[in-house]
Amino acid sequence: MARPKDQDQQRAHVTAAARRAIVKHGLAHVRIRDIADAAGMSPGTVTYYYRQLDDLFQQVYEDAADRFHYQRAHAVEQHVDHASKLAAAIDAGLPRGADDELCCLLYEFSPRARRRPDHAALRRSLYDRQAHLYEHLLDAGSDEGAFTLALPATEAARNLVALEDAYGYHITARTSVTPGQARAYLLRYASHTTGVDLTRVTTAQNDSP
Amino acid sequence: MARPKDQDQQRAHVTAAARRAIVKHGLAHVRIRDIADAAGMSPGTVTYYYRQLDDLFQQVYEDAADRFHYQRAHAVEQHVDHASKLAAAIDAGLPRGADDELCCLLYEFSPRARRRPDHAALRRSLYDRQAHLYEHLLDAGSDEGAFTLALPATEAARNLVALEDAYGYHITARTSVTPGQARAYLLRYASHTTGVDLTRVTTAQNDSP
Amino acid sequence: MARPKDQDQQRAHVTAAARRAIVKHGLAHVRIRDIADAAGMSPGTVTYYYRQLDDLFQQVYEDAADRFHYQRAHAVEQHVDHASKLAAAIDAGLPRGADDELCCLLYEFSPRARRRPDHAALRRSLYDRQAHLYEHLLDAGSDEGAFTLALPATEAARNLVALEDAYGYHITARTSVTPGQARAYLLRYASHTTGVDLTRVTTAQNDSP
Amino acid sequence: MARPKDQDQQRAHVTAAARRAIVKHGLAHVRIRDIADAAGMSPGTVTYYYRQLDDLFQQVYEDAADRFHYQRAHAVEQHVDHASKLAAAIDAGLPRGADDELCCLLYEFSPRARRRPDHAALRRSLYDRQAHLYEHLLDAGSDEGAFTLALPATEAARNLVALEDAYGYHITARTSVTPGQARAYLLRYASHTTGVDLTRVTTAQNDSP
DNA sequence: CATGAATGAGCATTCATTCAT
DNA sequence: AATGAATGAATGCTCATTCAT
Numbered sequence: 042m043a044r045p046k047d048q049d050q051q052r053a054h055v056t057a058a059a060r061r062a063i064v065k066h067g068l069a070h071v072r073i074r075d076i077a078d079a080a081g082m083s084p085g086t087v088t089y090y091y092r093q094l095d096d097l098f099q100q101v102y103e104d105a106a107d108r109f110h111y112q113r114a115h116a117v118e119q120h121v122d123h124a125s126k127l128a129a130a131i132d133a134g135l136p137r138g139a140d141d142e143l144c145c146l147l148y149e150f151s152p153r154a155r156r157r158p159d160h161a162a163l164r165r166s167l168y169d170r171q172a173h174l175y176e177h178l179l180d181a182g183s184d185e186g187a188f189t190l191a192l193p194a195t196e197a198a199r200n201l202v203a204l205e206d207a208y209g210y211h212i213t214a215r216t217s218v219t220p221g222q223a224r225a226y227l228l229r230y231a232s233h234t235t236g237v238d239l240t241r242v243t244t245a246q247n248d249s250p
Numbered sequence: 251m252a253r254p255k256d257q258d259q260q261r262a263h264v265t266a267a268a269r270r271a272i273v274k275h276g277l278a279h280v281r282i283r284d285i286a287d288a289a290g291m292s293p294g295t296v297t298y299y300y301r302q303l304d305d306l307f308q309q310v311y312e313d314a315a316d317r318f319h320y321q322r323a324h325a326v327e328q329h330v331d332h333a334s335k336l337a338a339a340i341d342a343g344l345p346r347g348a349d350d351e352l353c354c355l356l357y358e359f360s361p362r363a364r365r366r367p368d369h370a371a372l373r374r375s376l377y378d379r380q381a382h383l384y385e386h387l388l389d390a391g392s393d394e395g396a397f398t399l400a401l402p403a404t405e406a407a408r409n410l411v412a413l414e415d416a417y418g419y420h421i422t423a424r425t426s427v428t429p430g431q432a433r434a435y436l437l438r439y440a441s442h443t444t445g446v447d448l449t450r451v452t453t454a455q456n457d458s459p
Numbered sequence: 460m461a462r463p464k465d466q467d468q469q470r471a472h473v474t475a476a477a478r479r480a481i482v483k484h485g486l487a488h489v490r491i492r493d494i495a496d497a498a499g500m501s502p503g504t505v506t507y508y509y510r511q512l513d514d515l516f517q518q519v520y521e522d523a524a525d526r527f528h529y530q531r532a533h534a535v536e537q538h539v540d541h542a543s544k545l546a547a548a549i550d551a552g553l554p555r556g557a558d559d560e561l562c563c564l565l566y567e568f569s570p571r572a573r574r575r576p577d578h579a580a581l582r583r584s585l586y587d588r589q590a591h592l593y594e595h596l597l598d599a600g601s602d603e604g605a606f607t608l609a610l611p612a613t614e615a616a617r618n619l620v621a622l623e624d625a626y627g628y629h630i631t632a633r634t635s636v637t638p639g640q641a642r643a644y645l646l647r648y649a650s651h652t653t654g655v656d657l658t659r660v661t662t663a664q665n666d667s668p
Numbered sequence: 669m670a671r672p673k674d675q676d677q678q679r680a681h682v683t684a685a686a687r688r689a690i691v692k693h694g695l696a697h698v699r700i701r702d703i704a705d706a707a708g709m710s711p712g713t714v715t716y717y718y719r720q721l722d723d724l725f726q727q728v729y730e731d732a733a734d735r736f737h738y739q740r741a742h743a744v745e746q747h748v749d750h751a752s753k754l755a756a757a758i759d760a761g762l763p764r765g766a767d768d769e770l771c772c773l774l775y776e777f778s779p780r781a782r783r784r785p786d787h788a789a790l791r792r793s794l795y796d797r798q799a800h801l802y803e804h805l806l807d808a809g810s811d812e813g814a815f816t817l818a819l820p821a822t823e824a825a826r827n828l829v830a831l832e833d834a835y836g837y838h839i840t841a842r843t844s845v846t847p848g849q850a851r852a853y854l855l856r857y858a859s860h861t862t863g864v865d866l867t868r869v870t871t872a873q874n875d876s877p
Numbered sequence: 878c879a880t881g882a883a884t885g886a887g888c889a890t891t892c893a894t895t896c897a898t
Numbered sequence: 899a900a901t902g903a904a905t906g907a908a909t910g911c912t913c914a915t916t917c918a919t
Contacts, residue, residue, distance in 0.1 A: 048881095048882090051882085067361060067362075067364075067365055068278070068361065069277070069278035069361070072908085072909065072910085073909075073910065073911090074909085082883080082884090083883070083884050083885065084884090084885085084909095084910090084911095085883070085884050085885060085886095085911095085912095085913095086882080086883055086884065088910075088911060088912085089882075089883065089884085090882095092911085093910095093911090094910070094911090139364070145364065148360065148361060148364070149361050151357065151360060151361065151419065151423075152276060152277065152278065152357060152358050152360065152361065153276075154423035154424070154425060155276075155348075155354065155357070155422055155423050155424070156276055158424075161423055161424055161425055164423060164425050165425035165426045168420065168425055168426050169426060172426075191442070192438065192442075196435055196438065199427070199435065200413060200435060200439065202416075203412065203413050203416030203417055203435075204409060204412050204413065204416070206416040206419070207411075207412035207413070207415040207416040208412055210360065210415070211377065213364055214360075214363035214364045214370055214373060215363070215364065215367075215370055216363060216370055216373050216374035216377055217374050217377050217378060217381075218408070226405060226408065226409060226412075229401065229405070230409065233400070233401075233442070256899085257899095260899090281891085281892065281893085282892075282893065282894090283892080291900085291901090292900075292901050292902060293892090293893085293894095293901090293902080294894090294895090294896095294900070294901050294902055294903090295899085295900055295901065295902095297893075297894065297895085298899080298900065298901085301894090302893095302894095303893070303894095466903090469903085485779060485780075485782075485783055486696070486779065487695070487696035487779070490887085490888070490889085491888075491889065491890090492888085500904080500905090501904070501905050501906065502888095502889090502890095502905090502906080503890095503891095503892095503904070503905050503906055503907090504903080504904055504905065506889075506890065506891085507903075507904065507905085508903095510890085511889090511890090512889070512890090557782070563782065566778065566779060566782070567779050569775065569778060569779065569837065569841075570694060570695065570696065570775060570776050570778065570779065571694075572841035572842070572843060573694075573766070573772065573775070573840055573841050573842070574694055576842075579841055579842055579843055582841060582843050583843035583844050586838065586843055586844050587844060590844075609860070610856065610860075614853060614856070617845070617853065618831060618853060618857065620834075621830065621831050621834035621835055621853075622827060622830050622831065622834070624834040624837070625829075625830035625831070625833040625834040626830055628778065628833070629795065631782055632778075632781035632782045632788055632791060633781070633782065633785075633788055634781060634788055634791050634792035634795055635792050635795050635796060635799075636826070644823055644826065644827060644830075647819065647823070648827065651818070651819075651860070674878090675878095678878095699912085699913065699914085700913075700914065700915090701913080709879085709880090710879075710880050710881060711880090711881080711913090711914085711915095712879070712880050712881055712882090712915090712916090712917095713878090713879055713880065713881095715914075715915065715916085716878080716879065716880085719915090720914095720915095721914070721915095879919105880917105880918100880919085881917100881918105881919100882916105882917090882918090882919105883915105883916085883917090883918105884913105884914105884915085884916080884917105885913100885914100885915100886912105886913095886914095886915105887911105887912085887913090887914105888910105888911090888912085889909105889910100889911090889912105890908105890909090890910090890911105891907105891908085891909085891910100892905105892906100892907095892908090893905105893906105893907095893908105894904105894905085894906100894907105895903105895904085895905080896901105896902100896903090896904090896905105897901100897902105897903090897904105898900100898901085898902100898903105
């Protein structure tokens with residue numbers, strides 16, 4: 042039990058537990074005890090790895106933002122044609138369902154940005170990365186003649202991110218919008234933007250027929 | 251002896267103070283003391299009017315959602331032609347700036363919906379009211395030949411709400427998007443939707459020539 | 460029980476309890492719970508009156524230093540002739556026994572001065588007041604011909620304070636010196652200083668025959 | 669396998685580190701981590717050598733008291749004439765300055781004696797050794813006609829120790845008394861005691877002309 | 878021999894809530 | 899109606915101590 046494991050591994054174990062605990066209890070109410078329970082540790086061990094609870098939260102957010110972005114970039118890379126890439130980006134940007142851990146997590150942190158400039162910087166970084174991803178896809182498709190852009194790539198990209206942020210929230214909050222609707226709305230907007238009917242593009246993980 | 255009018259007035263005074271206190275300290279960290287300070291009362295008096303702190307928060311959210319919606323409906327009514335109405339709706343839907351009290355307040359409550367079904371219902375109600383407002387404007391404009399809709403009114407309306415929710419968040423969080431950009435993106439999307447160039451519509455509070 | 464008493468009175472009640480608790484458990488080990496127990500309060504009430512435990516300690520020390528000084532000045536005033544005043548000063552400066560609350564208290568705080576400049580200032584103030592008390596007694600006796608000083612009043616006064624500080628410590632620490640010995644040593648030193656045999660002066664609280 | 673010499677050396681290394689750490693942080697606040705840092709060890713290693721923290725403190729105090737006494741006895745031995753010995757004893761009894769490690773250390777422990785009989789015994793032992801040192805010096809000087817004692821050697825010796833304890837405290841606490849003043853007061857008192865003007869005796873470390 | 882990972886008891890502090898006035 | 903004194907539960911954090919390696 043007390044076998045000295047790799048410090049980094051243990052810290053990663055704690056952040057993973059914190060992720061689950063925050064999604065379960067909410068960032069505003071999660072206690073060290075909840076994280077310890079999720080990690081199968083004693084509360085003392087959690088503070089042993091993260092002296093200040095807030096440092097842990099910060100780490101969790103950074104990790105989540107990175108994971109969200111790279112997971113999405115990875116999903117895009119699985120495809121070769123421009124339309125499929127774009128559709129894959131949309132699919133990877135929306136929560137899989139109301140319990141999508143990463144998305145729920147990001148929404149839990151959303152009120153922090155207004156009061157904490159350092160958090161606002163992280164949030165902006167995530168937004169910019171998402172927007173650039175779309176922008177590159179649009180530009181690439183346009184350059185190669187696959188897309189005919191109805192509006193500047195930057196603006197379209199930002200709108201796509203905004204739409205998925207907003208619809209993603211409603212999916213995790215279980216309010217009005219279903220994942221299917223959200224996906225349809227986004228694909229339709231992307232279709233308008235690119236001049237290509239993306240609603241017919243396969244939703245599968247890859248392009249294989 | 252008990253004058254219900256005073257009671258109501260005092261309760262309204264408390265919710266107004268709570269609004270300010272939540273925006274200032276954040277919903278996750280605001281204390282009864284903060285609300286009492288904002289109201290110029292003692293903490294005991296706050297609990298005297300709202301036995302359970304959570305009842306107060308619920309009330310604050312309901313009020314805020316109502317105010318947001320009616321303020322917007324009112325802004326729309328100041329105009330007569332369809333394009334101006336639509337532009338006014340967009341203007342009234344975006345935060346005036348990073349410190350827009352009502353908008354900040356609504357974003358503070360956003361993580362609650364996922365965990366509290368009663369709150370999710372309120373959030374859904376707000377979303378639906380906003381969407382219907384846009385939908386009615388689009389339908390009315392379409393019916394009277396002012397607009398030529400590029401997509402179904404319901405879908406366009408939902409997209410407009412989504413865009414303003416997302417861009418509104420970035421404005422209050424002081425991340426990437428400025429109020430001017432957000433407004434431009436929304437007007438451009440609305441223009442595409444309606445076939446009318448809304449970017450030239452006056453931004454003034456009313457239509458008076 | 461919840462009768463709202465005078466705030467100042469309650470704070471004084473807390474400091475009195477803290478005094479007892481510190482003497483009983485030691486400044487280094489006393490807990491809020493100990494103070495609350497001594498005061499017949501809940502721990503929450505102690506922190507209600509003193510937000511920071513350290514503020515309470517500071518207050519306790521200031522009070523103790525003041526009490527020590529004024530109690531002594533008062534004892535001196537009960538006498539009229541110079542020799543009796545001096546003897547009374549000595550008597551009031553030494554602990555009554557190993558459990559003398561005020562003296563024990565002052566010794567508990569002694570290590571603080573080295574690390575806390577603000578505490579050092581208080582300690583210096585106490586020392587100076589004690590030295591001045593002796594100095595005035597010596598000067599007054601000398602001026603009126605009652606004493607023939609063997610050394611400058613300032614130096615003699617400081618030595619008297621030093622002797623009583625050191626012997627007082629040994630009395631409270633129950634080490635080598637008894638109250639009787641300490642008193643005898645101090646009176647003998649004062650006799651040498653003044654040229655008057657103070658060992659024969661009554662030890663009674665006042666001069667009444 | 670177990671080399672007791674290394675053990676002893678390491679334990680001495682720990683006590684030396686503890687000495688520094690206690691002076692730096694105060695006995696009431698020093699943590700094992702502080703001692704480990706001062707020793708260049710891990711906290712676990714400190715407890716490896718001293719299973720109970722309190723045993724370490726006890727050891728530190730005993731060492732400090734012994735060092736203080738022997739250092740002083742050694743200083744006295746460097747001199748041959750009685751007056752110089754006495755002056756050397758006084759010099760070695762006062763802190764060199766506000767940061768004199770050994771003296772600071774002894775004052776840090778002073779509140780412990782009242783609550784711990786075992787510590788009181790150590791404190792008494794130190795006091796007695798100091799007093800006997802002075803007493804022997806006075807008696808020897810008196811026996812050989814160098815001193816003419818104004819009061820019994822025992823009493824004078826105790827007063828000298830008391831004065832240096834008290835003034836030493838004020839020096840380390842940086843309150844009212846400077847090292848120079850303290851030295852002058854003690855030498856003047858010793859002069860009165862012995863009938864010899866010690867203020868003219870060299871302050872040098874030894875008698876060499 | 879030495880380490881540092883892991884623990885859990887201990888504690889100050891915060892704060893919603895109660896209630897006598 | 900309104901207050902603020904008093905409480906005690908909740909909780910983050912500290913830190914001595916244990917122990918596997």
